[in-house]
Amino acid sequence: MCTPAxxxxxxxxxxxxxxxxxxxxxxxASAGRDTMLGAMMDASWSWNAGHGDGDGFDAAAEYFxxxxxxxxxxxxxxxxxxxxxxxxxVPEPALCREAxxxxxxxxxxxxxxxxxxxDRLRLAASVAGRAPGDGTAVRAAPDGGCCVAHGGAVRxxxxxxxxxxxVYLDHAPVNDAAYxxxxxxxxxxxxxxxxxxxxxxxxxxxxxxxxxxHRFRVAHDRQARxxxxxxxxxxxxxxxxxxxxxxxxxxxxxxxxxxxxxxxxDFFYEPPGCALGDADKLQWLDGTSTLMVATMFPRADxxxxxxxxxxxxxxxxxxxxxxxxxxxxxxxxxxxxxMEDGRSxxxxxxxxxxxxxxxxxxxxxxxWRSRSKLSLSGxxxxxxxxxxxxxxxxAHGGQLFASxxxxxxxxSGPDHALTSTLRGSNGGAIxxxxxxxxxxxxxxxxxxxxxxxxxxxPPVI
Numbered sequence: 001m002c003t004p005a006x007x008x009x010x011x012x013x014x015x016x017x018x019x020x021x022x023x024x025x026x027x028x029a030s031a032g033r034d035t036m037l038g039a040m041m042d043a044s045w046s047w048n049a050g051h052g053d054g055d056g057f058d059a060a061a062e063y064f065x066x067x068x069x070x071x072x073x074x075x076x077x078x079x080x081x082x083x084x085x086x087x088x089x090v091p092e093p094a095l096c097r098e099a100x101x102x103x104x105x106x107x108x109x110x111x112x113x114x115x116x117x118x119d120r121l122r123l124a125a126s127v128a129g130r131a132p133g134d135g136t137a138v139r140a141a142p143d144g145g146c147c148v149a150h151g152g153a154v155r156x157x158x159x160x161x162x163x164x165x166x167v168y169l170d171h172a173p174v175n176d177a178a179y180x181x182x183x184x185x186x187x188x189x190x191x192x193x194x195x196x197x198x199x200x201x202x203x204x205x206x207x208x209x210x211x212x213x214h215r216f217r218v219a220h221d222r223q224a225r226x227x228x229x230x231x232x233x234x235x236x237x238x239x240x241x242x243x244x245x246x247x248x249x250x251x252x253x254x255x256x257x258x259x260x261x262x263x264x265x266d267f268f269y270e271p272p273g274c275a276l277g278d279a280d281k282l283q284w285l286d287g288t289s290t291l292m293v294a295t296m297f298p299r300a301d302x303x304x305x306x307x308x309x310x311x312x313x314x315x316x317x318x319x320x321x322x323x324x325x326x327x328x329x330x331x332x333x334x335x336x337x338x339m340e341d342g343r344s345x346x347x348x349x350x351x352x353x354x355x356x357x358x359x360x361x362x363x364x365x366x367x368w369r370s371r372s373k374l375s376l377s378g379x380x381x382x383x384x385x386x387x388x389x390x391x392x393x394x395a396h397g398g399q400l401f402a403s404x405x406x407x408x409x410x411x412s413g414p415d416h417a418l419t420s421t422l423r424g425s426n427g428g429a430i431x432x433x434x435x436x437x438x439x440x441x442x443x444x445x446x447x448x449x450x451x452x453x454x455x456x457x458p459p460v461i
Contacts, residue, residue: 012040013062019069020062027079035103037079071098078104084111084457096160109144109159113438114455118399118410119420121440121453126425127161129448136174138443138450140436141207143182148443148450149174154187156207159437161452165210172200178232179436180241180259183207188229188243202229202243202255204262214262218245218255225251233282233291240265242291244279252277254293256310268308274315275304281335287342288359290316297321297332297350298390305336305345307359319345319357321366333366334390340398346416348391352404354416369416389429389445396435403430408442424451 012028014021031038040063065072070090075098078084086095099105114120129135129148137149144159152171156164172189179185185207191200202216218227230244239259245267246252253276256266270276275295283292290307297303307317321332333347333355345357347366355366394401400411406429410420428446435441440453 015062015064016067016072017069021072021076023076030079031104037102067101068094068098071095075099075102075104078107078111082111084108093160093162111457113144114457116397116435116438117455118401119412120455121422122456123424123451124454125161125452127157127450127452129155135431135443135448137177137432138434138441139177139179140434140439140441141179141182142437144437144439146434146441147177147185149177154185156185156210164208167205167210169203170200175230176232178234179207180204180234184213186232186241188232191226191228200226200228216241216257216262217264218247218267219264220247220251227251231279231282233284235284237286242282242284244277244282244293246277254291254308266310268310268313271315274306274318275300276306283338285338285342292338292345294336296334296336303333305357317359317362335393337393337395340395346393346400348393348402350390352391354402389431392432394433394435401435403433403442405429408433422453425449
């Protein structure tokens with residue numbers, strides 16, 4: 001609630017919750033016209049109607065805002081200096097709530113998080129969940145939040161790491177999740193017998209409320225069929241959603257849906273010798289307008305990686321470790337990521353060896369690194385006999401990330417030199433990690449906990 005009460009040109013007096021602040025019109029205007037404080041300087045805003053000079057603002061008035069003064073002091077200092085300094089007595093949730101009221105939440109977030117740099121990451125938080133040992137996947141949201149898949153549920157967290165309402169897709173086991181945007185979450189789940197067309201598959205939910213928005217259907221021969229959805233991917237430019245699919249009647253392949261209409265627009269059926277329906281990793285490559293489909297050991301007896309071109313429904317590149325020489329037959333690629341330059345795919349095997357595949361040639365094999373082990377130094381956590389957390393890979397901002405045991409290694413430069421290692425909580429081996437919203441989230445296996453890594457903001461001089 002804001003009411004004018006009633007001196008100085010260019011200066012503004014605000015009474016916030018009984019505490020008087022004096023600042024300049026320029027400071028408030030720097031918040032932006034789409035914020036409450038910036039709008040105060042706008043002649044068209046009703047608060048200023050009939051007051052003051054020709055610009056509509058009454059410089060002699062004192063304006064009362066019925067909000068928290070301690071939080072407002074932090075936000076005003078942020079507008080003045082560009083730096084976020086939060087006193088010990090100001091709870092962060094309360095500050096974020098007040099920032100949302102004033103339209104400054106994005107400004108607070110930008111001041112708190114520096115531009116993502118794998119070599120400057122610091123452990124910001126470790127968040128405990130509710131289902132020990134049951135986490136299967138973590139996915140970063142564009143706004144700095146995340147979600148964690150636990151059996152038949154997906155638990156959703158906002159960027160302040162407050163838990164929102166969880167998401168359930170018929171309580172079917174979740175295979176993957178992905179954010180279309182900060183407010184929309186895709187979930188891929190296993191088909192549940194006896195549930196008809198509504199068992200498993202792919203569905204879109206509100207990441208804010210957990211409400212079901214749309215269920216994506218698959219049709220074969222014009223007949224809607226139930227299916228198990230595996231990995232997910234998204235082409236932002238064309239608005240296409242991809243999911244690896246397998247039906248009861250050997251309907252294996254990759255389904256495609258239009259993001260705007262929710263309708264199925266294509267289905268790439270699995271050709272002989274090319275594993276698609278069981279894929280556990282999909283990645284869209286903007287540079288070549290192709291989809292990388294990876295079906296990796298141990299989901300399959302051997303590992304398969306293919307590039308699909310949906311324009312002519314062709315497999316333009318493929319690789320498999322079938323027929324590997326006997327000396328290497330016990331080593332399998334367990335995860336893969338297409339590098340950002342679009343020229344190679346990085347793979348990692350169960351012994352933490354890194355290798356690279358050239359996408360410009362179908363004839364080459366894996367070029368394994370001569371210095372294969374990822375740890376810089378120190379004792380590597382020995383996997384237990386019940387170890388199920390195979391290494392994972394990600395590429396972001398020109399850097400390569402690899403999880404091995406309870407550590408994430410960071411590689412930089414054209415030669416992928418090892419430059420940093422990240423080791424967080426004592427929750428056991430890392431079973432999954434994800435990068436997005438200027439954060440890295442690492443999900444641990446033995447305890448239901450995920451670590452949150454951030455890059456500190458640069459100092460304000």
